[in-house]
Amino acid sequence: MPRFHCPTALSSSTVLELPAGAARHVQVLRLQPGDAITLFGGDTSGEFHATVTQMGRSSVQVRVGDFAPTQREPALRVHLAVGMPANERMDWLVEKAAELGVASIQPLTTERSVLRLSGERADKKVVHWQSVAVAACEQCGGNHVPLILPVKTLAQWVKYRGEAAGSAVPGLLLSLRANALALRTAAATFIEPSALAAPGTSASRLGVTFLSGPEGGLSQGEEDAALAAGFTPVTLGPRVLRAETAALAALAALLV
Template sequence: MPRFYCPAPLQTGLALSLPPGAARHVQVLRMQPGDGINLFNGEGGEFEATVTRMGRSDVDVEVGTHHAVEREAPCAVHLLAGITANERMDWLVEKATELGSTSITPITAERSVLKLKGERAEKKLAHWQGVAVAAAEQCGRNRVTRIDSACTVAQWAAEHPAGAADGVRLVLSLSEGTRPLSDAVQGQTSVTLLSGPEGGLTPAEEAQALAAGFVPVTLGPRVLRAETAPLAVLAALTLR
């Protein structure tokens, strides 16, 4: 049954108009009154719903039974991802959502190809949040990965000082003295993961991360692409 994100208060028996994005999708699917869909608003579980009216650009539904089903990972992963080139960042957001990331903070790293400021930054963040919504609809999650405002490593560290009760902090590193990922995450239920852009984090950025309590970890002898490495970590942490 098609699933749609509906960021509004939902309750059984409620009649409402779908938000524009969901309405367009229902139109594309050529659904008709009486057809069933599922709705979720990111606050937990999902609702059955029935299409009651198909307008030219709007769709009305009646909300039915609530199902308290969750498909979240046992480990909450907050991803700090160095901003990569356009399509690669879209792909990273999509796959990270499918793999269960709780939030993604785009990191404006020194080696990031894409630089975000002002209105362009706002549009990109809105675009990535839309990518996360679509991925949640497709994969069955009833919680949507939150896309936070872009910032530098130093800015994030200043707002989240070392010692904060947010679980273990890990930074993917190619430097000497890294620990295997499996050793660093044993028994953890919350992980903040920092991963660099193409070319990786600079030594200064990595030093800032270490000062903020990040533990340097390695995924082994192979050098993975900027969009592949954090997904490998997510898969290891959430697919269990």
Template sequence: MPRFFCPAPLHTGDLLDLPSGAARHVQVLRLQPGDSITLFNHGPGWDGASPGGEFEARVTLMGRSQVQVEIGSHQAVEREARRAVHLAVGMPANERMDWLVEKAAELGVASIQPLMTERSVLRLAAERATKKVEHWQSVAIAACEQCGGNRVPLVHGVKTLAQWLAAHNATDTDAPRALLLSLREGTQLLQGMDLGTSSALFLSGPEGGLSVAEESAAVAAGFAPVTLGARVLRSETAAITALALLA
């Protein structure tokens, strides 16, 4: 059954005009009145009142631009990771960031923070940054629609690493376990670390990694250096591998 993210309150028995994004997808699939779909709304724009999970729905009207559905039964099903993992990543260039966002959403990442670092090839600011974040958010939504996830990760606005670290508070008792991907000597292996069930915040650099000064700043901010092993992975591969181990 086709699945669609619908950032609106969902209640059994209601008639609902689908938001433009979901309506456009229904029309692309050439669905007709009477066809069944699945809706979920936990993610950016979630109102906090709807129960999460997912809802069955039936198409009742297909207009030129309007798609109306009747909300059916609620299924309290969740397919999320065992712990919340937040990913802060030095943005890789070209389509690699799209790939990273897609795969991270499929693996159940809780949020993604795009960062500009000393070695970042991709530089974004103002309107261009806003449009890129909107694009990456749509990539995350599409990934959750495909994989069965009911909680769309939030893609935060682009920041420099220095800005982001300045706002990070590792001393907060409720803060996630802060980990830094590093190739420095004596770094602990991520595989096999005992993290319990606590949430995690994972910082990974762009192509070429973080600079020595940036790593030192992250460590000073409370991040524990970890490694994935002897091989040097591409930036996007390393971030996804860490997420798979942590989630």
């Protein structure tokens, strides 16, 4: 059954017009009145059955049916902070991270970043990446759409995190340092054990922040700043992975 993100208040037995993005998607699929669809708001633990009732030239009306308390989110909330890889690789990273169940993504500009964004260009990219995350959740069945946060420099983000409540969340730093712990060892040591329970449970909503660099990795100074802010260095093994591969490998190890 086709799934559509509908970031509006949903309740059973109501009739509503779909947002423009979802309406276009319905029209592209050539759905007709009477066809069944699924709607999800992006921040709930469930979804709604619905039926198309009316197709307009640029609008789609649906009747919302029963709520299904479907839980497909990982028990552990992983917040990914990543030095943005260049070209389409960031799009690919956002898509796959959303499929895996990441809670949020913080795009970062670092000393070695090839992709550098600021101002209006950065804002447009964030909107684009948010739409990529929505489409990924529509496809994979996820009911929580990860939030794509505004682009920051690594220095800005580390300072902000240190001043905010987020500093209470354990931080893991992907690093090639000799003292880096194996990721799974670090996860077992620094993450609340109940957070590693089976998907679908509500054991822990605290989670972990995972910091990964861009092409070329983070500089020594940037790593030192992250370590001073309380991050623990971790490794995925002896191979040097591409920036987008490393971030996704870490998410898979923590979430799947």
